[in-house]
Amino acid sequence: MCRILIFSGTTEGNQIAKAVCRLPAKVYVSVATEYGKVCAEEQSEAEIIAGRMDREEIQEFLNLYKIDIVIDATHPFARVVTENIQKACENGKIKYIRCVREAENEAFENENCVWAENVDKAVSYLQETKGNILITTGGKELQKYTQLKDYQDRCYARVLSTKNSMTDAAKLGFEGRHLIAMQGPFSTEMNIALLHYTEAAYLVTKESGKAGGFDEKIEAAQKTGTKLVIIQRPIENGLSVEQTISYCMEKMYSFS
Numbered sequence: 045m046c047r048i049l050i051f052s053g054t055t056e057g058n059q060i061a062k063a064v065c066r067l068p069a070k071v072y073v074s075v076a077t078e079y080g081k082v083c084a085e086e087q088s089e090a091e092i093i094a095g096r097m098d099r100e101e102i103q104e105f106l107n108l109y110k111i112d113i114v115i116d117a118t119h120p121f122a123r124v125v126t127e128n129i130q131k132a133c134e135n136g137k138i139k140y141i142r143c144v145r146e147a148e149n150e151a152f153e154n155e156n157c158v159w160a161e162n163v164d165k166a167v168s169y170l171q172e173t174k175g176n177i178l179i180t181t182g183g184k185e186l187q188k189y190t191q192l193k194d195y196q197d198r199c200y201a202r203v204l205s206t207k208n209s210m211t212d213a214a215k216l217g218f219e220g221r222h223l224i225a226m227q228g229p230f231s232t233e234m235n236i237a238l239l240h241y242t243e244a245a246y247l248v249t250k251e252s253g254k255a256g257g258f259d260e261k262i263e264a265a266q267k268t269g270t271k272l273v274i275i276q277r278p279i280e281n282g283l284s285v286e287q288t289i290s291y292c293m294e295k296m297y298s299f300s
Contacts, residue, residue: 045070046296049106050090050115051129053080056143056285057117058087063289064115065089067296072109079206079227102132111136113295115288117143120277121250141291142282145253156265157272163188166248166273175245176200178238180261181275182250183209190216200242202226229257235264244270251277 046069050061053075061073061084071090074097075081081094097105106114116129126142133140160166163185170177171191176198179189183203189195201218203209205225213223224238235257239247247270252258265272283291 046113047109047111048072048113048115048292049074049109049111051118051125052084053077054117054119054145056145057115058084059285060115060117060143060288060292061088061090064292067292069292069296072111074105077204077206077208079204097128099128099132102128103135106132106136106138111138113139113141113292115141115143115292116282117285117288120145120253120280121275123278126280141288142280143285143288144280144282145256145277146284156269157274159274159276161276163275166275167191169273170246170248173246176243177246177248178202178242178244178270179248180250181248183212186213186218187216196222200224200238200244202238230260232260232263232267235261236268239264239268239270246271246273248273248275250275253277 048064048069049072050057050064051074052058052061057073061071065071065088071088072093073084073088073090074093075084076096078094081092084090084092105111114129114133116126118125130140158169160169163181167188171193178200179186180202186201186203189199192198196217199218200222201213202224203213205227210223210225247261247265249258249261249272250256251274262272
């Protein structure tokens with residue numbers, strides 16, 4: 045029987061797991077958090093492993109469970125994780141598939157939008173601005189925004205509604221009205237409500253694609269006149285969700 049390990053924590057990963065679990069295969073799904081585990085369990089009957097793994101731990105898992113195929117459906121901005129998965133598969137000579145999130149139909153660009161190569165570049169741009177900022181780029185790089193003058197007054201951080209996310213944000217000085225703990229993706233209406241609530245002049249977001257609620261953020265910013273600061277998605281090659289599922293279906297014949 046084919047043994048498949050899916051690195052998930054994303055909509056794409058859950059979609060793949062749900063489809064692959066219908067095949068004659070043993071399916072494992074690796075997620076970083078307990079919340080990710082709950083979401084994954086709702087979508088498929090795969091065996092779920094919660095907790096972050098470094099390269100050595102990934103390598104050990106691949107060897108211990110004799111994995112045949114690894115599907116990397118992690119977030120497009122989780123570059124370190126992807127690099128660790130790729131290296132572990134290379135060392136173990138295991139088939140690696142990168143599932144790439146669907147790109148936008150067309151690049152969004154107008155006078156009310158600024159593109160930044162990374163969070164550092166976005167912070168540098170915001171240093172020269174005035175007005176409140178709604179940050180929706182997650183908690184991992186939240187510390188970089190503390191470089192902004194009067195950040196505790198200007199910045200509002202929207203993070204995951206997990207204990208660790210909220211605790212880490214609070215330690216950085218994001219508290220009270222300035223800390224919004226919610227699980228997305230969000231509707232246009234919810235984004236509009238938060239932009240009004242924070243009186244934001246700027247909305248910082250990652251180019252996270254349709255699955256990450258990117259379109260809804262664009263629409264909310266347009267309707268409220270909020271300036272978008274967009275962190276560009278890393279360029280990478282891979283398969284779509286449909287192509288990844290098709291590959292697994294075809295591969296089953298060699299294990300029958």
